[in-house]
Amino acid sequence: MLLLFYLSSGLFLGWALGANDASNIFGSAVGTKMLRFKTAAIVGSIFVILGAVIQGAGASHTLGKLGTINAMGGAFTVALAAGVTVFWMTKLKYPVSTSQAIVGAIIGWNFYAGRSTDFHSLYPIVITWISGPILGAIFSALLYIGMRKLILTLRVHLFDLDQIIRILLLVVGAFGAYSLGANNIANVVGVFLPLAPETPLDFYIFSLNGSQQLFLLGGISIAIGIFTYSKRVMETVGNDIVALSSESALVVVLAQSLVLFIFSNQALSDAVQSVGLPAIPMVPVSSSQVIVGAIIGIGLVRGVHSIQFGIIGGIASGWVVTPIMAGLLSFVSLFFVGNVFKIEVVKPQNQPTSTIVTEIDSVKIEKEKSDTVRFLSDSTERLIQR
Amino acid sequence: MELFKTSAALKKMLDEFFDTIEEVVLIAKIAVDDYLSGQHIKFHENLLRVVELEHKADHIRRNIENRLYEKSLLPQFRGDLLHLLEKTDDIADILTSGLSQFEVERPRFPEELHADLRRLTEMCVKSVEHLIPAERIYFRDPLSVKEMIHKVYFYEKESDQQALEIKRKIFNQIEDLDLSEKIHLRYFIIQIESISDTAETAANILSIMSIKRTL
Known part of the structure; x- marks a missing residue:
């Protein structure tokens, strides 16, 4: 019961992630009325949960190494600080990054606890804040050129194309939701993993280990976020930076899903390593950042003039503000929770069982x-x- | 599959709509010829056919419109597409009302104007004849639209010149007509000329639509 109480802040963060990030996957499709919100929400919820439970471990492991939060009160406060930051930024209609918020909040805990931040873990995460959008832009530009060529070569009738794109938006959206669950579940419950229950949960046909049970709970909280709060964001997203057609919307979601999938698929990383290339880091990538990169990629193919650079500047400033704000909020909240509510947020370092x-x-x-x-x-x- | 059934039904309706407009234009051309040749019975029969086809085109257009909104298809192109179909349908409306006025008002065109009038009708018909294939091709190959509508613009200009030429003859060269008769004939020339003007407007809409699709 106590675990559930502490976990509630993580679930709040999950809810905020669902409310904000589902719009990255289905926003353009719902905004352009190619998909109904209800359909998008159902498909999104199912696949987010599947991705979280099946493939959520990789990125969570990296996030766990960034700062080992050794007290339940600390994990609660860190997740709450990240959740509030995401919720606040969503309210301001900025495509906020949950990954940045949680990383900022963990670093806030490290500062508060006087622990050093593991830069070996932080480095690949921060690198993806830059490489994620760039990869998103490259993928979307290439996919956009390819798709445009294909449509014009195949001479598909506009009515058929409309129907095909609807189906593809749903399929690619499902893939996107799966990748989002797999990659971003680390942000939601990553800091609680040391508290995962030991007993596996048996569903007769399959069973879930402790971490997977947390991933399931986190996935459900994301799904609730999608159902309860993402509609408004979905209906406004997509057309701000560059006016998107339904084909472009498909490309953007596919590019974003691929980037998220790459950074959460251990098998792919192993395959890359086996041919002598450096391993792909398993880190939580910001879907919001990738999607902005993907939209810019299309804008570049169409011509630079079609990009609203003012809006991009606003979004990019949000990327700088998010981790700093989450870090500060985490630091201040930890101080309050620890000193006013007298809840243990950090276990002393000299304690033999420090974590x-x-x-x-x-x-x-x-x-x-x-x-x-x-x-x-x-x-x-x-x-x-x- | 339900989704593709809707798409197949719409394609069929669209083809039927374009066929109907093409037929209206061809019959109208014959009707004008009949009128000038004094074959009033044939003219009347053709007028009835044009009226019937115009109703049919209206009906198909409304069906397409309803289906597009009911199934929320082509959300981004729907507005432009319906605008295009309405403009194309206007061509049939103009022809129907024009021919009806021929029958009611019986304008007296002097013999020396007949060839010019036939040529004006021919130019207008040609502009529509090039518009419809461009509209058909838009759905599959928007890149080809531009070169096809180029001919619509060409015949529209030709018909403008032809109409001007006829008006000049009516007011400056033919002397055995009263001013009221001259103004009456000018009204019919403007009426015929407006067919190619409407085709030009539709071509403009189509041109923008094709650019939007290739972006």
């Missing part, structure tokens, strides 16, 4: 010990009886 992971490990050892003792005493009793 919850080791705390849980020790609980496990104790449990194993007591099981062994019980087993031995039972066996002795049985022997005596014989």
Whole structure:
């Protein structure tokens, strides 16, 4: 029960992510009325949850290394600070990055706790804040050129094209939602992973381990965010930077999904490594940043004049503000929670079991010990009886 | 599949609409010829056919419009497309009302104007004859639209010149006509001329639509 209470801030962050980031996937399709909001919300929710549960571990692992938050109160406050930042920025209609918010909030905790930030983990994350949008722009530009050529060569009738694009928007949207769940679930429950339950949850046909149970809860919170708050954002997104056609909307979502998928697929990273290339970092990428890059990519193909640079400037300033704001909010909130509410947000560094992971490990050892003792005493009793 | 059934039905309706407009224009051309040749019965029969086809075109256009909105198809192109179809349908409306006025008002065109009048009708018909294929091709190959509508603009200019020429003859060369008769004939010339003007307006809409699709 206590775990659920602490987890509530993470679920709030998940809700904020669903409200904001689902619009990146289905915003253009719903905004241009190619898809109904209800259809988009149902498909988006199902695939976000699937992505989170099946493939959510990779990026979560990297985020966990950035700062090992060793107290439940700390994890709660960090996720809350990130959630409030995302919600606030969404209210201001900025395509905010949940990844940036959580990274900023974790660094805020590191500062508060006086711990050093693991720059080996931070470096690839920050690099994706730049490489993500660039990759998004490259993918979308190439896909856009290819699709335009294909449509003109195949001479598909406009009515048929409309129907095909509707189906593709749904399929690609599902892929996008899956990738979003797989990549961004780390932002939602990553800081709570040390608190994951030990008992697997058995559904008869499959079972979920502790982390996957957290991923499922996080996925559900994202789905609730999609259903309850994303409609407004979806209906306004897409046409601000460059006026998007339905074909462009498809390209943008596909480019974004590919980038998110690349940064959360361990098998792909292994395959890249096997041919002698550097491994792809498994990091949570900002879907909002990638989509802005993807839209700019199309704008560049159409001609630079079609891009509203003023709007891009506003969005980019949001990218700088988000991690700083989340970091400051996290720092101040930790101070309040720790000193006013007297909730432990940081375990002292000299404590032998300095992290919850080791705390849980020790609980496990104790449990194993007591099981062994019980087993031995039972066996002795049985022997005596014989 | 339900989705593609809608698309197939719309394609069929669209083809039927264009066929109907083409037919209206061809019959109207014959009707003008009949009128000038004094074959009033044939003219009347053709007028009835034009009226019937014009109703049919209206009906198809409304069906397409309803279907596009009911199934929320082509949300980005729908407005332009319906505007284009309305303009194209206006051609049939103009022809129907023009021919009806021929029958009611029976304008007396002097013999020396007949050839010019036939040529004016021919130019107007040609502008529409080039517009409809351009509209058909737009749905599959928007890049080809530009070169096709070029001919619409050409015949529109030709018909403008021809109309001006006829008006000049009516007012400056033919003397055995009253001023009221001259003004009456000018009214009919303007009426015929407006067919190619409407075709030109439709071509302008189509041109913008094709640019939008190739962006």
